[in-house]
Amino acid sequence: MREITLSQAVNEAISEEMRRDPTIVVMGEDVAEAGTPFKILSGLVEEFGSDRVVDTPISEPGFTGIAVGAAMTGLRPIVDLMFGDFLFLIMDQLCNQAAKTHYMSGGKLKVPMVVRTNMGATRRSAAQHSQSLHALVAHIPGLKVAMPATAYEAKGLLKTAIRDENPVVIFEDKLSYQEKAQVPEEEYLLPLGVASVRREGRDVTLVGTSSMIHVALDAAKLLEAEGISAEVIDPRTIVPLDEETILASARKTSRAIVIDEGHRNYGVTAEIAARIAEKAFYWLDAPVQRFGAMDVPVPFSPALEDLTVPTPEAVAEGARRAMRGELIHAA
Amino acid sequence: MRHEVTMPQLGMAQDSGKVVAWMKSIGDSVDADDTLMEVETDKATMEVPAGRSGVLAEILADAGSEVPVGDLIAVISDEIGAESGAPKPAPDKPAPPKTAKFEEAIRASKEPEPAPENGLAVESPRVAPIIRKGGAALGRVLASPKAKRLAAEAGIDLRSLLRRGVSEPLLAADVESAAVAPASAPSALGAVAASDAFDELTEFLRDSGSGLSADLAWASFVSGALRATGLRKGEIAVSYRSVSAAGEEFVCRDADLAKLATLSPEGDEPADIYITNLTESRFSSFLSGQGGLPHLVVASPNQGFFSLSVQFSEQDLPLSSASAFLEELMKRVEHPVRHLL
Numbered sequence: 001m002r003e004i005t006l007s008q009a010v011n012e013a014i015s016e017e018m019r020r021d022p023t024i025v026v027m028g029e030d031v032a033e034a035g036t037p038f039k040i041l042s043g044l045v046e047e048f049g050s051d052r053v054v055d056t057p058i059s060e061p062g063f064t065g066i067a068v069g070a071a072m073t074g075l076r077p078i079v080d081l082m083f084g085d086f087l088f089l090i091m092d093q094l095c096n097q098a099a100k101t102h103y104m105s106g107g108k109l110k111v112p113m114v115v116r117t118n119m120g121a122t123r124r125s126a127a128q129h130s131q132s133l134h135a136l137v138a139h140i141p142g143l144k145v146a147m148p149a150t151a152y153e154a155k156g157l158l159k160t161a162i163r164d165e166n167p168v169v170i171f172e173d174k175l176s177y178q179e180k181a182q183v184p185e186e187e188y189l190l191p192l193g194v195a196s197v198r199r200e201g202r203d204v205t206l207v208g209t210s211s212m213i214h215v216a217l218d219a220a221k222l223l224e225a226e227g228i229s230a231e232v233i234d235p236r237t238i239v240p241l242d243e244e245t246i247l248a249s250a251r252k253t254s255r256a257i258v259i260d261e262g263h264r265n266y267g268v269t270a271e272i273a274a275r276i277a278e279k280a281f282y283w284l285d286a287p288v289q290r291f292g293a294m295d296v297p298v299p300f301s302p303a304l305e306d307l308t309v310p311t312p313e314a315v316a317e318g319a320r321r322a323m324r325g326e327l328i329h330a331a
Numbered sequence: 332m333r334h335e336v337t338m339p340q341l342g343m344a345q346d347s348g349k350v351v352a353w354m355k356s357i358g359d360s361v362d363a364d365d366t367l368m369e370v371e372t373d374k375a376t377m378e379v380p381a382g383r384s385g386v387l388a389e390i391l392a393d394a395g396s397e398v399p400v401g402d403l404i405a406v407i408s409d410e411i412g413a414e415s416g417a418p419k420p421a422p423d424k425p426a427p428p429k430t431a432k433f434e435e436a437i438r439a440s441k442e443p444e445p446a447p448e449n450g451l452a453v454e455s456p457r458v459a460p461i462i463r464k465g466g467a468a469l470g471r472v473l474a475s476p477k478a479k480r481l482a483a484e485a486g487i488d489l490r491s492l493l494r495r496g497v498s499e500p501l502l503a504a505d506v507e508s509a510a511v512a513p514a515s516a517p518s519a520l521g522a523v524a525a526s527d528a529f530d531e532l533t534e535f536l537r538d539s540g541s542g543l544s545a546d547l548a549w550a551s552f553v554s555g556a557l558r559a560t561g562l563r564k565g566e567i568a569v570s571y572r573s574v575s576a577a578g579e580e581f582v583c584r585d586a587d588l589a590k591l592a593t594l595s596p597e598g599d600e601p602a603d604i605y606i607t608n609l610t611e612s613r614f615s616s617f618l619s620g621q622g623g624l625p626h627l628v629v630a631s632p633n634q635g636f637f638s639l640s641v642q643f644s645e646q647d648l649p650l651s652s653a654s655a656f657l658e659e660l661m662k663r664v665e666h667p668v669r670h671l672l
Contacts, residue, residue, distance in 0.1 A: 254477050254503060282480040285503045325475075325502045 001182040006172065007040045009151035009183055010116070013158040014041070014078060016187065018048050021076065024162060027054040027063050028080030036080060038118075038177050060086050064093040064115070071113040072101060076162060081117035084171060085131045090115075098167040099142030113168075114161045119147075120173040120211060120261060121309055127297035130305070132210075132261040134171045135268050138239050144168040144192055145239040149213040150181035153236055156190030164192070173211040173261075193240035197249070201231030204255040204319045207246055207272055209235060212259040212291075218312035223319055230319060238268055243275055250276045254285040255322045259310050264292035286322035291315055334383050336367065336405040338398045341379075345372045347399045354378075355387045361407060368405075385409050474501035481506040517624055520653050521640040524661040526631060532667045536591075543591050546571060546579045546608070548667065550596070553606055553627060555587030555670055556659035562652055563603050570602035570623070575611030591671070610637065618642065625653070627660075637664060 004012070018024045026044060028036075032055040035042035045053040056063040060081065067077035081087065087094070098111045119132035138145045146161055146168060148154035154172060161168035198213060199220055208216030213234045220230035231249050235242055250256040256276050258269040269290035276288050291310035299305045321327055338348050351369035355361050367381040381387075389406040392398045472489040474482070478501045482489050487509055489501055497505050533545040550569045557563050566584055573579040581596030605623050609615065609630040615638065617628045625643040632638055639660060643653050663670040 254475075281476045283477055285475040285477040325500050 001184060003180040004151055004183050005178050005180050006148070006151040006154045007038060007177040009155035009181075010040050010158060010172065011043070012183075013155045013162070015044065015047065017159055017162045018044070018052065021162075022052075023074060024076045024078065025052045025054065025070070026078045026080060027056055027067060029056055029058055029060075029063075029082050031055060031080045037082065038174070040177065041080070060089040061093055064090040065097070067113050068093055068098045068101070068111060071098070071111040071167075072109045076112045076114075078114045078116060078162065081115055083129050084117045084119045084133050085128050087117065087133050087136060091136075094137065094143065094167070094169070095140045099140050102166065103142060110165050111167050112165045114158070114164075115167070115169045116158070117169065117171060118174045119171045120175050121293065121298045122302075122305055123174050124300065124302055124305065125174075125298075126300040130298035132171070132263075132293060134169070134209075134238065135262045135266070135271075137169050138268065138271075142167070143239065144237065146170045146192060146237045147210040148172060148236070149208075149210050149234050150176070150179065151183050152181050153190060153196075153234075155183055156188055157192065157236065159187075160189045160192055163189075168192070171210065176211055190236065192237045193242055195236055195242035195245040196234045197231065197245065198234050199230065199232040201253060202229040203253055204228065204257065204322060205231045205233060205246070205249040205253045206257050206259065206315065206319070207233045207235065208259040209238060209268060210261060212261055212310060215291075215310050215312050215315060216257075216259055219315035219319065222312060222316040226320070228319060228323055235272075238271075241272070241275075243279070246272065247276065247280050250280040250288075251283040254283055255319070256280075256284070257289045257291065257315060257318050257322070259291040259315060261293055261309060263295050264290055265295045267292050286325070287327050289318045289322065289327070291318065332409045333388070334385065334407045335403050336382070336407060338392075338400050338402050338404050339370065339379055340400045341370065341372050341377055342374055345374075345400060347397050348372050349397045350392050350394050350404065351376060352394045353390060355381075357387055357390055359387050361385060361387055381407060383407050472501065473499040474506075475503060477503040478506045481510070485510045517626070517642040518645050518650070518653075519618070519640055519642045520650065520657060521638060522657050522661060524637045524639055524664045526635055526637045526664070528667055529637070529664050544579070545610075546573055546581075547583075547586065547591055547596070549606060549608060549629065550581075550583050550586040551589075551591060552587070552660060552663040552667070552670060553604060554583075554585065556656055556663060557604055558587055559659045560652060560655045562648070562656060567604075568602040569604055569606060571596075571606045571608070573608040573611060574614060574617075575608075577611075579608075587670075616640065624648075625656075639664070 014026065026041065030036055031041050032045035032050055032053045035044070041053070064079055067079045070077050081090065094115065098113060101109050101111050119134060121130040121132070123130060134145055134147060137143050144161070144164065144166060146157045148157050148170065158170060161170055198217060201220065206216035206219060213232065216232045220232050223230050231253055233246055233249055235246065258272045260268040262268050269292045273288040273290050277284070291314060294308040296308060298308060341348065349371040351371045353368050354366045361367060361381040361384060363380065363382055363384045365381050366378040368379050370377055370379050385407040387405060388408040391406070392404040398404055472493060474489050479489070481503055485506065487506060492501055492505055492509050493499070532548060536543045536545060536548070550571045554567045554569050557567055568582055568584045569586055570582045571580065582602055583596040602623065605626040607617050607619070607626065607628045609617060609628065615630045615632040619626055619642070625641055625648055628640045628642070630638045639657060641653055641657055
């Protein structure tokens with residue numbers, strides 16, 4: 001099968017959908033002429049024209065608000081939010097308007113829009129351009145949240161999100177844009193709320209979101225050399241969350257570790273760990289562990305920044321301690 | 332079944348109600364439509380039906396008391412005495428002491444205990460007797476949730492694992508290995524064999540200057556008896572120890588297939604059979620609580636005789652097999668030359 005980058009996969013998903021449905025428009029800063037700073041949308045404006053691929057002023061609340069209104073009145077906008085950190089600017093448009101309009105209008109209005117944005121640290125972009133803020137929107141009922149880990153997920157989930165009748169926020173990992181993966185030539189969709197078991201195992205379940213799936217897979221390799229068999233699960237979307245797959249795995253292995261690049265405090269790892277603890281409690285042989293970004297502003301110093309994110313070594317050590325029953329001292 | 336009766340919301344803005352009177356007493360049968368009590372709000376006084384048939388088991392709010400909406404005020408149970416297990420007051424006896432205690436507990440659980448002056452948070456002693464169960468004060472066994480579930484399913488007392496020396500926290504694997512271990516004490520079968528021929532062999536080995544000892548002869552004979560009865564096939568490992576000044580201890584494999592002169596004691600546990608030899612000591616019996624099974628104890632309580640005792644788990648080794656093994660062993664001990672040739 002051919003291999004393409006995550007960036008190409010996103011471009012393909014949007015182009016294919018725009019060809020299929022003339023109501024789909026793209027809007028955001030530098031999306032048309034520049035094709036975004038990551039060159040993801042290159043070629044779109046040439047094919048679909050500047051009416052459907054719209055460069056906006058530097059005003060996230062403005063263009064997101066326009067998109068919400070456009071979605072209510074018949075278009076299917078894809079909003080490009082240049083950095084996930086700018087979510088703070090569009091909280092009202094996204095969380096108070098887009099998320100609640102369908103409910104508050106008694107189902108008379110719908111908001112079929114997609115917010116594409118990104119996440120992930122270790123790109124030396126400092127504290128205001130390195131955050132992973134998906135937990136903020138995952139907390140709001142009415143928003144779906146997808147976290148593609150590879151080009152394959154990026155394309156399949158984005159196409160599904162575009163066709164969804166509700167607002168969907170997609171977080172792409174900045175460092176993964178140039179990562180290649182096998183992507184079929186023929187069209188495919190990936191359903192929201194269906195996890196992918198990336199590796200089967202017997203002793204410990206590693207749940208990793210977005211690029212943390214690679215941390216989990218690398219940790220699994222380290223553990224394999226020591227005879228510890230790890231099962232690795234990518235939830236793909238955190239809202240809806242494929243709880244069944246995660247719980248079934250935790251029950252099977254009786255140990256679970258959750259890895260996510262958002263801050264550890266009050267984050268996605270806490271939510272998933274809590275569900276495992278609530279619903280698989282009597283199958284657990286060790287406490288559920290969480291690995292997330294350190295609870296500090298992301299440092300600009302490369303040496304320090306690298307210390308703030310989960311590593312395969314740390315995850316593997318967590319798994320070993322769980323196997324040895326050492327976590328009794330974790331508190 | 333226990334059904335809780337709470338202070339009903341009788342008006343939109345009502346946040347509490349006053350129990351004017353109870354129409355039923357503890358122990359009375361009630362029908363769902365029966366009036367259970369009269370409640371007064373700031374607007375009106377209303378009769379409140381029980382809502383559920385059964386027996387009025389507990390009254391938790393005295394007549395005259397003001398109770399927040401939603402708070403527990405009574406319990407209706409399907410049967411008398413089916414609840415808490417504590418004896419219920421007879422219907423004709425007044426219940427005030429109990430009611431008072433519950434009220435106190437409810438109040439105590441709602442009002443945060445003021446922090447002591449040293450700033451340390453402590454549990455309210457007033458609430459403690461109700462929240463805590465007596466056994467909890469004795470300390471808990473630290474075990475994983477899975478270990479606890481497996482232990483409950485297999486009927487294993489986790490404390491028994493601690494007594495066996497398994498360290499905390501107890502994990503699923505600890506419980507699983509406990510589940511396969513024999514739950515009961517081992518069985519034991521004993522016999523007496525003439526020792527004169529074997530003693531001669533021992534003397535001969537000692538005087539031959541070969542460095543060989545009776546220890547290897549025992550290992551060889553036991554191994555041979557085990558093989559002859561067909562209890563073990565393939566390689567047979569024997570773990571041997573002698574209670575003596577020399578304190579011989581070894582594991583050897585297929586001791587019966589090699590000549591004594593070429594036998595080299597080596598190998599690791601676990602073994603197929605364990606031997607404890609007391610013949611060089613003044614002891615006559617030994618029962619191991621820890622060691623593996625089957626376990627043969629050899630002693631020499633009287634001149635001219637060995638006492639042979641095999642301890643075994645009847646789950647693993649039926650009595651008929653254990654006795655066949657002892658027969659075979661006695662033949663070898665009483666006629667060692669036959670075995671060696």
